[in-house]
Amino acid sequence: MEQHGQDPTTRIVGLFNESAELKRRTGEELAPTIVEAARLIRETLLAGNKVLACGNGGSAGDAQHFVGELVNRFEIERPPLPAIALGTNPVTVSATANDYSFEEIYAKEVQALGQAGDLLMVISTSGQSANILQAAEAAIERGLRLLVLTGADGGELADLARPEEDLVLRVDSRTTARIQEVHILILHGLCTLVDQELFGGGA
Ligand SMILES: O=C(CO)[C@@H](O)[C@H](O)[C@H](O)[C@H](O)COP(=O)(O)O
Numbered sequence: 001m002e003q004h005g006q007d008p009t010t011r012i013v014g015l016f017n018e019s020a021e022l023k024r025r026t027g028e029e030l031a032p033t034i035v036e037a038a039r040l041i042r043e044t045l046l047a048g049n050k051v052l053a054c055g056n057g058g059s060a061g062d063a064q065h066f067v068g069e070l071v072n073r074f075e076i077e078r079p080p081l082p083a084i085a086l087g088t089n090p091v092t093v094s095a096t097a098n099d100y101s102f103e104e105i106y107a108k109e110v111q112a113l114g115q116a117g118d119l120l121m122v123i124s125t126s127g128q129s130a131n132i133l134q135a136a137e138a139a140i141e142r143g144l145r146l147l148v149l150t151g152a153d154g155g156e157l158a159d160l161a162r163p164e165e166d167l168v169l170r171v172d173s174r175t176t177a178r179i180q181e182v183h184i185l186i187l188h189g190l191c192t193l194v195d196q197e198l199f200g201g202g203a
């Protein structure tokens, strides 16, 4: 809810309350689906496959953050897990965007790196970013499964997800920043469950 015209301190307290309320509500709505998403990640890794992740702007950072925690570690000592954040090589991204289109930057990497059985995590608060939609389409074509983190009404991205194979975690808000704040909590929840269910650990 927009609350302009307030003094800055009140505005900031309002932001914290809005974020906390959305987190509380999303936890109640999505906890079982987050548990299923962790199962999808676990099945992918146990089958010897890997996780790819992508997003734009802040969500690109979220994809990289999550991958960092899989490859390094989260809360316990455990072996590194195979995960790759897409879009992190400026040479690949600029060449693809320049020679083809910005819409293809992630799809090309999915075609290059994705193998049947891998999981592609796509993060888009609107569910409408063209490069993310093309990545999801390329993943489906190559036999990957999708884990969709989105917001708003899920956009075309949520519609691409197949009920039997993919999972959608949709945060029920229209504000990009608030959705991203909840996405980060979801990602940390997934890390905790991966630690716990694959290695018997976690705080
Ligand atoms: O971090 C933020 C806003 O908090 C921005 O960088 C935001 O991620 C960008 O505008 C993205 O391009 C939005 O894309 P999407 O989430 O709609 O796919």
Ligand SMILES: [Zn+2]
Residues within 6 Å of the ligand: 058, 177, 180
């Ligand atoms: Zn941001």
